Amino acid sequence: MSCMTAPLYLDDLTIGDRFTSPSYTLEKDQLLEFASEYDPQPFHLDDELAKDTLFNGLAASGWQTASITMKLWTETLHVANGLIGIDCHLKWPTPTRPGDTLRVEAEIVDIKVSQSKPNMGIVTYHSLTKNQHDQVVQDTTTKVVVFKKPAVA
């Protein structure tokens, strides 16, 4: 496990590298605000209405869990050119609840140098977003574009 801070280039990364993020607490007000804007469904908006749904109580939009996960990635995976995702596969095994504190554990699972653009590659990482009870609220596999370190002239 590591939490690297220097900007990372393609050559700095190896399959199996692991990263762990700081934590992020989602307050109820922020949960409701996000849901009102982007996912206005009863189980994301109202304690009472959420009780008799599949969520068994108020739950954050999965897209807010995904957005918080992104925030934690930006604080954890310090890729030199920024984290530019091109493809992402998400699952939400457990809902995120008001007041949950989330963190991310990520591991690089594949690295491919581009055939057409040899100064860059595609790095695939697998990431688990966990709550304070170590339950997985999001399981994500993401492909990002990472540059090689520019040659010194």
Place this chain on the structure above:
Amino acid sequence: MSCMTAPLYLDDLTIGDRFTSPSYTLEKDQLLEFASEYDPQPFHLDDELAKDTLFNGLAASGWQTASITMKLWTETLHVANGLIGIDCHLKWPTPTRPGDTLRVEAEIVDIKVSQSKPNMGIVTYHSLTKNQHDQVVQDTTTKVVVFKKPAVA
């Protein structure tokens, strides 16, 4: 193409059913606000800094495009128990820009009745989020839980 409004149950859906959403315009202020909160990277925050990146100018976070897509789904796919996603695969072929007007076109591509819970099923739909130039800003395949219509006693 249709834009159904009655609550939909599993039995109401057929592979090949198509849906088209209303539109949603993303203003620059809202783009910057989302990025500040969830994806604070230069190409999502600053016109000048974004110029020399892979985005060639200010671009919305992909997670904001995903969140807007969710909003449009809630206005389009009126599933009786709400849209509860369990698995989602996303690609972002084109960035979303400040001022873009997005809409969604979705098609049901698979329906599986649950073996263990015969009152529900998993519906898979493929969705394209397009901008005002008909460019695809997000290509998504999503699995949602849909209930069968309750039997009348």
